[in-house]
Amino acid sequence: MVDSFYQCPLCGFTGELLTFRGRLHAQCPQCRSLERHRLQYAVLMQVFARWSPAGKAALHFAPEASFKALFARTFLHYETADLAAKDVDHQVDLQRLPFADQSYDFVFASHVLEHVADDQQAISEIRRILRPDGIAILPVPVVVEKTIEFSEPNPLQDYHVRAPGLDYYERYQTRFSRVETYSSCDVDAACQPFIYVNTDCDSPLRVDGAKLRDLVPVCYV
Numbered sequence: 001m002v003d004s005f006y007q008c009p010l011c012g013f014t015g016e017l018l019t020f021r022g023r024l025h026a027q028c029p030q031c032r033s034l035e036r037h038r039l040q041y042a043v044l045m046q047v048f049a050r051w052s053p054a055g056k057a058a059l060h061f062a063p064e065a066s067f068k069a070l071f072a073r074t075f076l077h078y079e080t081a082d083l084a085a086k087d088v089d090h091q092v093d094l095q096r097l098p099f100a101d102q103s104y105d106f107v108f109a110s111h112v113l114e115h116v117a118d119d120q121q122a123i124s125e126i127r128r129i130l131r132p133d134g135i136a137i138l139p140v141p142v143v144v145e146k147t148i149e150f151s152e153p154n155p156l157q158d159y160h161v162r163a164p165g166l167d168y169y170e171r172y173q174t175r176f177s178r179v180e181t182y183s184s185c186d187v188d189a190a191c192q193p194f195i196y197v198n199t200d201c202d203s204p205l206r207v208d209g210a211k212l213r214d215l216v217p218v219c220y221v
């Protein structure tokens, strides 16, 4: 495959992707999807092939435009939620969800938990509202080897309250029976699921001199 010819699985675009915030081959010029969206989409297709979403209920936190249409047509019931945004079905705090136990089959919250102070409570809440056959997909930006907790939102790191490490997804294992973690190396490289970096860094997710892999954890009740 030539570097400059990729296929966006979300919208069908083929060709070169745009540089975004200094990251090469990052953004689809047609649907604006980023590396993580294309990776997550590819993982969702693998998950849905084994776990049918037909007839099920989904709750989507901090809903990205990239996935709204997909979830709305895939699930029987689809609802959105956010702490601050107004254009969602539920304006709620992940640490205190106003939903009954076992209300949903699927929860998707990407790049959310690194903003939540009591993430253990949020993970418990997500587990509580899921039905016995439910799934939660909860990716965060893994940036270090070992997770670092900040005492307050860090303005130098997009106001995250922690820098998640490679060990972060272990927190899901205490609440869920099984966690499968997919990486950029597990999907078709044509969708360009890697994070290209043009500076030297010692990320534990480095694949080669140019790029990092990203991770998508799938948590089973």
Ligand SMILES: [Zn+2]
Pocket (backbone or CB within 6 Å): 008, 009, 010, 011, 012, 013, 028, 029, 030, 031, 032, 033
């Ligand atoms: Zn696209």
